[in-house]
Amino acid sequence: MNIQQFKDILHNGVWKQNTGVVQLLGMCPLLAVSSTVVNGVSLGLATSFVMAMSGAAVSPIRQLVPNEIRIPVFILIIAVLVTVVQYFMNAYMYGLYVVLGIFIPLIVTNCIVLARVEAFASKNSMLPAALDGFAMGLGLTCVLAVLGGMREIIGKGTLLSGIDLALGDAAKDWVIHVIPDYKGFLLAVLPPGAFIGLGLLIAGKNWLNLRAERKARGDSATVVPVDGGCAISHGG
Amino acid sequence: MSASPIKESLLTALNLLIFALIGTAVLASTFFLTRDRIRQSVEGEKLKLISQIVPPALFDNDIIKDTLHIAPDPLLGNTDVTIAYRARLHGEPSAVVLEAVAPDGYGGKINLILSIRANGEVAGVRVVSHKETPGLGDYIELPKSPWIKGFDGKSNAEYKESDWKVKKDGGQFEYMAGATITPRAVVKAVHKALLYFEKNRDKLFAASTPTPLNLPLSGEGQRKPEGVGEGKK
Numbered sequence: 001m002n003i004q005q006f007k008d009i010l011h012n013g014v015w016k017q018n019t020g021v022v023q024l025l026g027m028c029p030l031l032a033v034s035s036t037v038v039n040g041v042s043l044g045l046a047t048s049f050v051m052a053m054s055g056a057a058v059s060p061i062r063q064l065v066p067n068e069i070r071i072p073v074f075i076l077i078i079a080v081l082v083t084v085v086q087y088f089m090n091a092y093m094y095g096l097y098v099v100l101g102i103f104i105p106l107i108v109t110n111c112i113v114l115a116r117v118e119a120f121a122s123k124n125s126m127l128p129a130a131l132d133g134f135a136m137g138l139g140l141t142c143v144l145a146v147l148g149g150m151r152e153i154i155g156k157g158t159l160l161s162g163i164d165l166a167l168g169d170a171a172k173d174w175v176i177h178v179i180p181d182y183k184g185f186l187l188a189v190l191p192p193g194a195f196i197g198l199g200l201l202i203a204g205k206n207w208l209n210l211r212a213e214r215k216a217r218g219d220s221a222t223v224v225p226v227d228g229g230c231a232i233s234h235g236g
Numbered sequence: 237m238s239a240s241p242i243k244e245s246l247l248t249a250l251n252l253l254i255f256a257l258i259g260t261a262v263l264a265s266t267f268f269l270t271r272d273r274i275r276q277s278v279e280g281e282k283l284k285l286i287s288q289i290v291p292p293a294l295f296d297n298d299i300i301k302d303t304l305h306i307a308p309d310p311l312l313g314n315t316d317v318t319i320a321y322r323a324r325l326h327g328e329p330s331a332v333v334l335e336a337v338a339p340d341g342y343g344g345k346i347n348l349i350l351s352i353r354a355n356g357e358v359a360g361v362r363v364v365s366h367k368e369t370p371g372l373g374d375y376i377e378l379p380k381s382p383w384i385k386g387f388d389g390k391s392n393a394e395y396k397e398s399d400w401k402v403k404k405d406g407g408q409f410e411y412m413a414g415a416t417i418t419p420r421a422v423v424k425a426v427h428k429a430l431l432y433f434e435k436n437r438d439k440l441f442a443a444s445t446p447t448p449l450n451l452p453l454s455g456e457g458q459r460k461p462e463g464v465g466e467g468k469k
Contacts, residue, residue, distance in 0.1 A: 065255075066248045073255050080259040084266045091270040094277035186371040 009128060013135025020143025021198070021205045025112040029103045030144060031194040035155065038162040040148030041141055042096055046085055047107050048137025054078045054113060055121040055133030062122045074117045075108070082107045095165035112136060143201060150197050155189035157182025286321060286333055288378075289351040289360025294330045295323035304440065306334070311432035313337035313345075313425060320440060329354050329441035332433065335364075338425035342417040343367030346376070348425055350387070352433045354441070357391040361426055366418075373418035383419070386410055392430050400427035 019025050029047070034040045057077050065073045086104045089097045097104070107113065116136050121129035152159055157179035164172040187193050279300050286299060304320045306312065314337050321333040331353045338346040346366040351359040361384050363376050375381035386409060401407025402419050411419040433440065 064251070066251060069248055069252050072252060076255055076259050080262050083263055087266045087270040087274070091273035091277060094274075094281055098281075184371050186369075189370050 009132050010135045014139040018139040019112045019136055020140050021202045026110040033103050034144050034147040034194055035189055036152045036161055037145055037148040038166055040144030042166055043100055043103055044141025044144040048134050048141055050081050050107050051113050051133030051137040052130045053081050054117050055129035056126055058117045058121040059126040059129035078113050079108045147197050151188045151193050153178050154185050156184055289362055290323050290331050295325055297324040299323050311428045313339050331359050332440050334429055336425050336429040338421040341368055341421045342373050357389050358387045361387045368418045373415040375412055376422055387426055
């Protein structure tokens with residue numbers, strides 16, 4: 001794997017094909033756990049780990065698996081990895097495990113994981129496959145972090161609340177009260193806040209894309225919308 | 237690839253089987269690797285919760301181990317076997333920790349854990365999980381508001397039946413305007429748990445023999461493996 005390929009995969013995963021705001025895959029956890037930064041980032045990192053590992057695991061065995069049963073085998077591998085993550089979180093980050101609850105096992109059903117395994121890992125060698133999974137997960141984590149931050153500040157007036165669940169009691173003081181004596185804004189905490197926030201993020205990403213494109217063309221011509229939301233897939 | 241179709245499908249099945257076996261082996265080893273640690277975390281969390289509602293001065297026994305299985309009872313609102321923890325000081329029973337469910341919250345069930353002193357006073361109540369509206373009905377959670385501490389020290393000796401209501405309904409308990417269904421449900425559940433305690437007091441404090449774990453308190457025995465009913469959802 002050369003440097004260029006490395007860069008391409010990273011750029012593709014984190015920005016160009018971002019799962020959260022471009023491919024719009026894995027909406028269920030994205031919308032459900034993005035109520036705070038800590039929740040969002042934790043689930044994002046867990047997903048990244050699973051994606052990197054499943055990429056690394058699927059790639060070397062891609063020749064061994066008959067085409068007809070590749071999907072069940074991939075799912076099996078992903079499910080095993082997710083369960084391993086779940087056990088470890090249960091053992092070493094119990095508080096966070098309780099908060100994220102059902103969304104950890106649900107990483108299995110996050111179609112972005114299977115999608116990358118099927119589209120990339122099963123056609124590439126191990127290192128790029130792992131990197132691709134990680135980059136995709138990282139892209140998702142970024143969106144979760146930004147969305148979680150928006151919802152947390154607007155909804156609760158804080159940042160990093162619940163960090164002690166992830167890093168132990170020592171981190172309790174890290175919570176930032178962005179707006180002191182904030183009464184809270186319910187809409188941002190509830191699911192509609194997630195949809196609105198995500199909508200704004202997608203709009204922002206498209207705007208940046210358009211601007212870049214306009215610049216590339218030298219500030220002229222009518223603007224054709226670039227591929228914002230991927231129309232193919234709406235996954236859970 | 238002109239192998240007979242049967243042979244080919246058998247090979248495919250074998251392939252899948254091998255992956256399933258590898259997967260199972262990985263899972264099993266992770267399970268055994270993390271099992272003790274998970275049990276520690278769960279117990280530690282439980283002890284944290286229990287020590288919030290049972291003052292540490294009240295017990296010197298290993299409260300996590302001194303348990304009793306409680307069969308479902310309408311007064312507790314539970315539908316599964318739950319576990320009661322007994323606090324003892326110098327061998328004398330001092331308090332019991334019960335799980336109770338308020339079935340009629342605004343968003344469904346509210347799961348409570350409460351401790352009752354041997355003299356029938358509430359030592360503490362905490363909400364374990366609930367689905368009340370965030371920002372509105374969630375003042376029953378401790379970090380959000382001290383409301384739940386209003387139960388501390390209350391007993392049926394002090395409050396009569398009609399006092400176990402929110403003030404709006406003529407009782408003694410505070411509530412916040414706009415969200416009365418939630419506290420109503422919690423007050424009712426705590427009151428009923430106290431009634432349960434009074435009815436079953438002797439059984440609840442029965443000497444801690446190394447009991448067979450599935451000892452139902454009343455009603456028909458409902459056998460459940462250890463661990464059932466501990467889960468927080």
